[in-house]
Amino acid sequence: MSAFSKSLRVAAFTTAACIPQVALANIEVDADRDYLPTEIVVTGSLDGYSEDDGSTGTKTPTPLVDVPQTIAVIGQDQIEDQNLRQLGEALRYVPGISIETGEGHRDAVFIRGQETTADFYIDGIRDDAQYYRPLYNVERVEVLKGPNALIFGRGAGGGAINRVAKIADPYGLTLAGNASVDSFGGFAFAADVGTPLAEGIGLRLNATYEQFDGARDVFEGEFFGIAPTLTAEFGDTQVSAFYVHDEDDRVTDRGLPSLGTGPIQGYDKTFFGDPDYNRATANVDIARLRVDHKLSDAVSINGTLQYADYDKYYGNIVPTGATATTVTLSGYDNSTDRQNLIGQANLVAEFQTGEVGHTLLLGVEAMGQESIDGRNRVLFAGGATSTTVPLGRTISVPAFTTTFQRERNSDLTTLSFYAQEQLDFGPLQLIAGVRYDRFELDTFDVGSSTALSRTDEKWSPRVGLVFEPLEHVSLYASYSQSFLPQSGDQFTVLSSTTALLEPESFDNYEIGVKWAPRPNLLITGAAFRLDRSNTQATDPLNPGAVVLTGASRVQGIELSVTGRLTDNFDISGGYTYLDGEVREDTTSAVAGTRLEQLPEHQVSLWGRYKLTDRLAIGTGVIHQSSQLVPIGGPVRLPAYTRVDAGLFYDATDTIAVQLNVENLLDEDYYPAAHGPNNIQPGDPLNATLTVRMKL
Incomplete structure (x- = not known):
């Protein structure tokens, strides 16, 4: 088996919806892969700002290191440390994103040069209306770079943002x-x-x-x-x-x-x-x-x-x-x-x-x-x-x-x-x-x-x-x-x-x-x-x-x-x-x-x-x-x-x-x-x- 390969035994796993499961997603690691945790409970970070859940990028329980795509994750610890309350505040710390003022009433960004007011998701489900998105009920923010219609459907020309x-x-x-x-x-x-x-x-x-x-x-x-x-x-x-x-x-x-x-x-x-x-x-x-x-x-x-x-x-x-x-x-x-x-x-x-x-x-x-x-x-x-x-x-x-x-x-x-x-x-x-x-x-x-x-x-x-x-x-x-x-x-x-x-x-x-x-x-x-x-x-x-x-x-x-x-x-x-x-x-x-x-x-x-x-x-x-x-x-x-x-x-x-x-x-x-x-x-x-x- 490869260095990052896993035997995935999932009672109820996250997919594109990427809902955090509590003590449900147990990922068993090969004995010679002890640098990864023996269990991933995707309720936030592994330790501090660390994240290892890449399931949003594949709709399957896949570790972040095995997803062939650039993904930035802002976890709960970082949200609290930076006292972030709105999505736009969190995205300022993500390279590759420029903030558009959105006519003063909505989230709007450029991801890798592509403007969007609609490529926003909540647990992998489209949330495309124009408004300011809060973080009070959010465990983490994921920014998936590059177009990927297989996962998200139309749009997402520069990428997608999932809460x-x-x-x-x-x-x-x-x-x-x-x-x-x-x-x-x-x-x-x-x-x-x-x-x-x-x-x-x-x-x-x-x-x-x-x-x-x-x-x-x-x-x-x-x-x-x-x-x-x-x-x-x-x-x-x-x-x-x-x-x-x-x-x-x-x-x-x-x-x-x-x-x-x-x-x-x-x-x-x-x-x-x-x-x-x-x-x-x-x-x-x-x-x-x-x-x-x-x-x-x-x-x-x-x-x-x-x-x-x-x-x-x-x-x-x-x-x-x-x-x-x-x-x-x-x-x-x-x-x-x-x-x-x-x-x-x-x-x-x-x-x-x-x-x-x-x-x-x-x-x-x-x-x-x-x-x-x-x-x-x-x-x-x-x-x-x-x-x-x-x-x-x-x-x-x-x-x-x-x-x-x-x-x-x-x-x-x-x-x-x-x-x-x-x-x-x-x-x-x-x-x-x-x-x-x-x-x-x-x-x-x-x-x-x-x-x-x-x-x-x-x-x-x-x-x-x-x-x-x-x-x-x-x-x-x-x-x-x-x-x-x-x-x-x-x-x-x-x-x-x-x-x-x-x-x-x-x-x-x-x-x-x-x-x-x-x-x-x-x-x-x-x-x-x-x-x-x-x-x-x-x-x-x-x-x-x-x-x-x-x-x-x-x-x-x-x-x-x-x-x-x-x-x-x-x-x-x-x-x-x-x-x-x-x-x-x-x-x-x-x-x-x-x-x-x-x-x-x-x-x-x-x-x-x-x-x-x-x-x-x-x-x-x-x-x-x-x-x-x-x-x-x-x-x-x-x-x-x-x-x-x-x-x-x-x-x-x-x-x-x-x-x-x-x-x-x-x-x-x-x-x-x-x-x-x-x-x-x-x-x-x-x-x-x-x-x-x-x-």
Whole structure:
């Protein structure tokens, strides 16, 4: 057997849903592989920041070192040490990701140069509406780099972001809580309570309330979330039920306009909007039921059904340009009502034919989605859609009204089948599979009374080789593919043009190495090339039409280290080099243009060092090179370096106090943008004091 080969005996294992199982996923290690733990209980880290669960990347119980793909994991210990409460905060420490401001009301990122507002998952199930995702009920965050439609379906051109939810323990008590206050005046409370209800049945409740504030002149809001979970075991069957209710209400902050080639200077605290109109609200309800059943020692099945209801609204006055003395403003409000129903089922069989080990995955997924998206336009005096006002420390927004602009209704249905085989030949392992997707979108534009539809059927392959020349080292090479319909990742409406066009295609080639020098430390390196094709371009023979001849390429290298360097020192960090450009003219840029929000160099490093049994210190650094916003334009976000710090003290065995300081050196920096005139300044020095209790 190979160095990383396992005999996997799983009573109820994690698959793409990647639900943490409590004392269920026992992974027996060959006797000569003692650098890996004899048991992986995927409820968090192995030890400190260490992680070894790679099941999200394969839909099978596969160790992280055996997945031929770059995967970054932020575990529960790191989430607590950095006092992370929202997904966007956690992603700032992941190399290869640039933060997009998301119009001040949603998660939006660039992964390896590919923008997305929809490639988000919870326990492997799609969670694609536009809102800010909290972490109060999350065990860990996984970032899987590169397109991989076999696992995730359409989209995920640069990768996918999966949150693993906390799960109830049928056999143990959970009692934890924390309270935080920061130097801006914001505060938060959270509780995590779990108890067995009967033999094999456990209930867990996570809840939080947060009020936030910031350095900007007008910014405030509140968040409330509650997430009960229930786990029940009946012999070889486990049933897990989840429910999440989140309410978010905050100011819509669109940041600063640009002037010349960068952010306008001297106005980092100025609010370029209307304090009453610039509001964003989100009410999110997600209910999920999962059943795992062991048919035999070698065969297991699971099924998940998820219903999600998203009710979103945001209104904003937004800067659209500036001079040395004036700023131009426009505005609109937008509402989205969306319901998703997703069903997924998987069968995993493990068996041996001669000297070859097999792990076979067969799966099916179906989805129905209904969306209503409406927008009203702001009108100023005389019916103008924009106005120019004096530039000053405080912006005075003239009186305005709103009028109907559009309403778009869409019905999306998908049906997918996939198969994957993992073959173990000893020192060589092969992962190969393919997914079939049938994608049907019907849209209706209320304003124009236009109904359009399009159906796509796509095959998406994946293949990877893992070779283990030494006991602690694996080398891999992989190819994967994904696609995205021309309607975009939110699928609100088709146009007469996009209804006729084939989906965009993403092809990823990657080689890498993973090295586990000790049981709780993983060092990885990868080189990749990501080609995007079927991008819209202007037809040279008919300038009024578009053709699918546009293309772009991103290539680079990524290095990371995660885990315990010494008995007292935990570390999580990495470096990414990115080079990307348009290769064939698109409708937004000509060949040779560097892609937007693609910093050439990214460095992130966070470490915690234990000084005594009760006292520890932490420090972190984030660096990004300058980056274009948008593609082809003159505006750049300047390069920046941010330093963070932490101090941790265990007052008793159950009470801990920590102090986190973000932007310790109080640097002026601009980490995110949404085009050239919505540039978000980073916060100045901010200290947060947290008290934690855990029994």
